Amino acid sequence: MDFLLINESYKFFDIGILSIIIFLPVLGSLVLLFINNDNAVRYFALVVTVANAVISLPLYWGFDPTTPKYQFGEHHAWFPGLDIWYTLGIDGISLLLVLMTTLLMPLCVLGSWKYIQKRVKEFMICLLIMETSMLGVFMALDFVLFYILWEAMLIPMYLLIAVWGGPRKTYASIKFFLYTLAGSVMLLVALIALYLKTGSFSIPNMMGQGYSTVFQFWVFLAFFLAFAIKVPMFPFHTWLPAAHVEAPTAGSVVLASVLLKMGTYGFLRFCLPITPDATFTFMPYILWLSIAGILYGGFTALAQSDMKKLVAYSSVGHMGFVTLGIFVLNKNGIEGAMLQMINHGVTTGALFLMVGMIYERTHSRELAMATGVGKFMPLYVIFLGFFSLSSLAFPGTNSFVGEFLVLAGGFTHSTLIASFAIPGAVLAAAYMLRMLQKVVWGGTKNPDQSYLFDLDAREVITLAPLLLFVFWIGLGPSPFLDVMHTSVHHLIEQVNAASHGATTMASLIP
């Protein structure tokens, strides 16, 4: 296990810190089964998620940014007969995603405090199980463990949308489930094929094995289908607006902030290091799909009258930037993409929370119903202003740093492709400012908004940490970028170790 560093000091009763972080929420959900008071349920879920966030903080301090190895490692036998191990570890690619997940979950609980009024207990149980599986996906270094958590996540997410969702919840939830599951069945076949080639399910052992070009080609396609649907990349995005719009606030936040990142995380963790040759083969096509996603997401968002749909389509555009950054395959691009993953989690999560807050008051997500609230909800529009600016990558906010790095990487790779991404940034400004203008001021035909009350302390507490990160990353990104450098460098080395993109698509067709 030379790829794994085991930090002895981060153990508690011989249980590694990563295991504690993974299993605390699911244990909490078991305890929740026996609590019957709705308020007690809410407080307990909050305590569990906050505790998990606090426990996860030492990961950052204890993380050694000078090595590309997987840290805080755990390696236990699980099913020796098939060589399946319980292997956990995080590197510079997954560290921030883990921290973002643990820090977001308490906010999700807070954000659904009043929104969820029926079956609170079941809701919180679903949310906690979600947390377990999401964290597990980012930490798992055994492919079977990864796949189990990756798929198991569908069940609580499906229930979150199907039970607590909006009017078209049935359609949205089934579409989400079918789309994602159909995408990942081929991942299972690829997983088994890789196992039979390498004799182990260990993800790091699968990297750099010099598989034949044709094998890489097919494995890459299986990976790509699963991850592109999850991201979602254009043209696999159609489940996203439906699911986002119908999901309850916390569901949307989890979906946008964490679930979408699993797709891009999959690209970084699997596609690039395991199938480098195929990555070079497919790179141009994926870059153009990313551009298509950026432009398509932007234009569609511009036309939305439903606030949630607007934010959902903006996600398609933003995730296009992420995939663009990943597949230009240089340091700036990948680091920018990784930072943009975090930024999107923070900003879009916040925007969904804000849409949820206005929905709780007006019981509508229609932009027309929410016009001109600035007069009555000054605090609300202050937050909305900052988060909108962040979403359109205004200098000084987090997304600026991310998009700047992605575009810098893009221009290094190809001026043509990067120039096509520029209108995407302009479009983001257009749709965000349009929404901001309407919500804050509106026009002469504003509905009567005088019954609205401003944010209460709970809502401010929900949003404040996110705002902090908007400016922290925006003004001083180095604490976030520093932990990535070594891992990204290592990743680029792994990709470049490939025999290089001499193969073309045509040569692969027999």
Added chain:
Amino acid sequence: MKVMLFAPELFLLLGCLVLFFVSLGSSNAKTARNIIISIAVVNILICMGCKDLTGELFFSAYKIDPFSQLFKIIMSFGLLVVVLFGRELKGIEQNVKAEYYLFLLLSTMGLIMLVSSVELLTLFVALELSSYSLYLLVPMRDDHGGLRYQMESAIKYILFGVVATGVMLFGMSYLFGLTGTTYLNELIPRLHAMYDQPAVIVGIAMVMGGFFFKLAVFPFHFWVPDVYEGASNETTAFIASVPKIAAVAMLIRIAVLAAPEGKTIITMLMVLAVCSMFYGNLIALVQKDIKRMLGFSGIAHAGYVLLGLITLKETGYATAMYYIVGYLVMNLACFLVICKVSRNGENVLIEDLSGLHKRAPMLALTLAVGMFALAGIPPFVGFMGKFMLLTGALREGHLPLVILAALNTAISIYYYLSVVRITYASDPEDQPMVDVDGMTKALSVSLMVIIIFMGLAPARIIEVASTAVKAIL
């Protein structure tokens, strides 16, 4: 103590006699129920107690080995669960309840004898003992409406069953004619020696046909939807689970005849597996009656099980065993809910489950776990089973088969998910509440725990299954 080798069968025979005498009296349903529950419990204990025995009986026609003993325990468990959640026997006519239990027990006894049979005629007799008892269970339904549509099911069941048996007997005659013996252990070397003869392959395939019928593999599946629909819920629960266990056990014993170079047999099994999966899953998509849906899903699952057999290897057989045991538990979980939701033993439509989460949260959860497990979503047993089956098949180089099987997972998720959607995401409207007693809750929880535990910790179970399979190779 040779009698100990035969103890489970003797005990069940004794139980049958007791039930027979009980059935002679009148208004004795309750007594019969208590008797069969105690018999089922004691039977599990006896099977457990005999699990390490080995030996041969009746001129070596009857073999007690770890393989058979393991299956006996599993089937006894299945019987107990079915009689426990079908306690009220809502769908059975009042005056034949005692007889119903008698035949149920007799059928189980036949199945338990079947897995120990290592001689073609013994095997045939045991199979028929269990089959005829099952044929009789179907028409005992009380349909409350006087339409007597269960009779149609019963006739279909028996006709298809007899044809399948005929095919099997015909195959047996080939095997006997070619080798001059009916003992499996003597058949193996002789058949391997003349494996290039088409008659051998035809013979083996036809013998398998009899068990394909029990397992509901395409093209021996025609009875499934009608029998599932026409038989009472409790009967269907039994037919859909316990005999399939025995069928897999016997298919493994027969498949050993074809090893090691059974190219033709492998091809045949592959075609049947693909047809079963696609046929079952595609037709299940449009079903409205949940029992019919589970019937078609059962056909698809039979196809998955064949993936384990086509490897003709020890690990493949062990995986097939693991999968069918998992299937038993998942299926029982679903049928438990059906039996409880059905008020007077009538059939349950999928839409009748609407809002079940409010009417009976525990049953809704059980059903959801059962459905997700059948769909093969981790962390449940269905996923781990499918994963190992696919790994085994791909290791033998059957890539197209594995891809088709994976695609089928994607197809099947829709109808399983529809059931979950109805139970969780719709409102009960005016559907009545469902009473759930303590015993049902305990049963639900234990089935769910088994489903999750088998899915997360398969190592020990696979080990036991491998040891058992080694005993017959």
